[in-house]
Amino acid sequence: MTTISIDQVSRWFGNVVAVNDVSMTIGPGVTGLLGPNGAGKSTLIHMMSGFLPPSSGSVTLDGVQVWKNQQAYRQIGLVPEREAMYDFLTGQEFVLANAELHGLPDPGAAAQRALATVEMEYAQDRKVTTYSKGMRQRVKMASALVHEPDVLLLDEPFNGMDPRQRMHLMELLRRFGADGRTVLFSSHILEEVEQLARHIEVVVAGRHAASGDFRKIRRLMTDRPHRYLVRSSDDRKLAAALIADPSTAGIELDWTEKALRIQAIDFYRFTELVPRVAKEAGIRLHTVSPADESLESVFSYLVTSAR
Amino acid sequence: MNITVARLTVRGLLGRRRGLLLLAVPALLLILSVVIRAAAGQDESTTVNILGTLALGTLVPLLGLIAGTGAIGPEIDDGSIIYLLAKPLPRWKIITTKLAVAIGCTVVFAAVPTYIAGVILFGNFENLALAYGVGALIAGVAYSSIFLLFGVITRHAVVVGLMYSLLWESIVGNFVSGAKTLSVQQWALSVARKIADPGVVSSSVHLPTAIPLLIVVTLGATAFAAVRLSRLTLASEE
Numbered sequence: 032m033t034t035i036s037i038d039q040v041s042r043w044f045g046n047v048v049a050v051n052d053v054s055m056t057i058g059p060g061v062t063g064l065l066g067p068n069g070a071g072k073s074t075l076i077h078m079m080s081g082f083l084p085p086s087s088g089s090v091t092l093d094g095v096q097v098w099k100n101q102q103a104y105r106q107i108g109l110v111p112e113r114e115a116m117y118d119f120l121t122g123q124e125f126v127l128a129n130a131e132l133h134g135l136p137d138p139g140a141a142a143q144r145a146l147a148t149v150e151m152e153y154a155q156d157r158k159v160t161t162y163s164k165g166m167r168q169r170v171k172m173a174s175a176l177v178h179e180p181d182v183l184l185l186d187e188p189f190n191g192m193d194p195r196q197r198m199h200l201m202e203l204l205r206r207f208g209a210d211g212r213t214v215l216f217s218s219h220i221l222e223e224v225e226q227l228a229r230h231i232e233v234v235v236a237g238r239h240a241a242s243g244d245f246r247k248i249r250r251l252m253t254d255r256p257h258r259y260l261v262r263s264s265d266d267r268k269l270a271a272a273l274i275a276d277p278s279t280a281g282i283e284l285d286w287t288e289k290a291l292r293i294q295a296i297d298f299y300r301f302t303e304l305v306p307r308v309a310k311e312a313g314i315r316l317h318t319v320s321p322a323d324e325s326l327e328s329v330f331s332y333l334v335t336s337a338r
Numbered sequence: 339m340n341i342t343v344a345r346l347t348v349r350g351l352l353g354r355r356r357g358l359l360l361l362a363v364p365a366l367l368l369i370l371s372v373v374i375r376a377a378a379g380q381d382e383s384t385t386v387n388i389l390g391t392l393a394l395g396t397l398v399p400l401l402g403l404i405a406g407t408g409a410i411g412p413e414i415d416d417g418s419i420i421y422l423l424a425k426p427l428p429r430w431k432i433i434t435t436k437l438a439v440a441i442g443c444t445v446v447f448a449a450v451p452t453y454i455a456g457v458i459l460f461g462n463f464e465n466l467a468l469a470y471g472v473g474a475l476i477a478g479v480a481y482s483s484i485f486l487l488f489g490v491i492t493r494h495a496v497v498v499g500l501m502y503s504l505l506w507e508s509i510v511g512n513f514v515s516g517a518k519t520l521s522v523q524q525w526a527l528s529v530a531r532k533i534a535d536p537g538v539v540s541s542s543v544h545l546p547t548a549i550p551l552l553i554v555v556t557l558g559a560t561a562f563a564a565v566r567l568s569r570l571t572l573a574s575e576e
Contacts, residue, residue, distance in 0.1 A: 077572050081424075082570075101425070101426050101427060101428060101568075104426045107424065113416075117349075117350070119350065128346060129421060131341075131342040132342050132421070132427060
């Protein structure tokens with residue numbers, strides 16, 4: 032049972048704040064680190080894996096500082112995001128080298144076990160250069176598992192994987208989580224995180240936006256106000272009819288766009304409301320489009336609601 | 339020394355195109371020596387000239403540059419060093435292993451060829467071949483440690499290394515006599531002068547100055563490289 036503690040951690044690069052006063056505790060089981068690109072997920076993982084000192088605050092593994100503590104790697108397995116490996120080696124040689132560097136008593140057997148776990152035995156004698164992205168990812172995974180670490184840190188592990196490889200890796204991570212290991216992976220795709228992690232930590236623009244069970248995060252995301260852009264044969268009349276309903280929070284007439292900008296509070300009720308009202312009033316709807324379905328806006332809503 | 343680190347370093351160094359370059363440079367020196375010996379016969383001043391400028395002045399720093407920066411620079415550049423660093427392995431061990439490999443390369447590809455070139459040109463008279471061979475060996479050790487340090491601290495290690503050996507060791511050293519005191523080449527020459535028969539090899543630094551400087555530079559560069567490696571951060575790609 033190993034716990035990673037991030038305590039009031041900030042990290043800045045020159046004038047840029049990458050991580051801003053984040054505190055979180057990551058315990059056994061699978062945790063998803065969710066956030067849009069550039070949110071500071073990699074920076075957090077680099078700090079947890081001892082490859083970046085926090086500018087302030089502390090990152091500890093069972094109470095022991097990770098930065099400049101090489102002994103911590105006995106407990107940590109790291110799957111970095113970057114592609115580069117020792118490309119001139121075969122998959123087997125690469126995993127074996129990692130086993131030897133850990134000083135394992137029987138590196139050959141450990142390497143073979145790890146390769147079997149990720150189902151890469153069939154290609155283990157091929158050079159790493161010949162591997163597809165998914166195969167590389169699996170060999171990286173094997174190299175991180177070779178010493179059977181208590182903590183597994185994975186930076187965007189599903190990037191570039193096909194659906195089958197993705198399912199396989201998810202299955203693997205689930206198993207590690209069930210074994211009582213602490214597994215943390217980052218992703219910018221909600222569905223990915225939802226499928227795998229019970230516990231989710233959300234970071235947006237360097238801030239810790241939300242934390243908790245995936246159902247709670249999901250609810251936060253669907254309950255947020257939705258914005259729509261609507262064009263119709265009679266915008267004013269439609270606006271008047273819609274504002275009477277409690278599911279609508281605000282309507283603006285946008286003259287330049289010649290459209291209505293509507294803010295809805297109750298998503299389901301609103302989607303049912305618009306066509307009904309239009310039909311009753313004899314108004315033709317030309318456009319109904321969500322204005323802010325991008326992940327960024329979902330996340331930024333989470334940040335404001337978390338405060 | 340860590341065997342696995344050494345193996346990975348050797349394969350990284352000798353694989354790719356760098357291996358060919360490592361072979362080509364000393365081969366050129368040996369071919370040139372044979373040609374000169376055949377054309378000009380056995381001549382002391384020609385031998386001193388060739389071994390001094392070509393072998394010790396060019397081959398050795400070049401090999402030190404290729405081996406020293408090549409032993410660590412590419413891994414830091416592409417990020418694969420993470421697989422060495424994410425291990426319960428003291429960073430100084432990684433550095434000393436890589437240094438040993440780089441030194442090994444300069445011995446095989448620079449010091450030994452220098453000695454052989456000396457023998458081809460002048461036999462082993464006046465201990466000339468041995469003197470330059472040992473000089474090349476010592477310079478190779480110092481260059482390897484300096485260039486390994488460059489490989490750790492800058493992404494432009496090869497350019498910085500070239501500037502150092504071209505500007506400092508050749509140009510500045512030739513015009514400003516004081517600069518020669520701080521020249522690896524001159525330190526190595528002072529050792530060669532001691533080994534060869536008196537009056538054959540000249541050096542602008544005395545042995546009692548050269549030896550401590552060699553030791554301080556080599557150990558200092560290595561220690562500094564280890565410290566910098568243990569503070570190596572992964573720049574966030576975001």
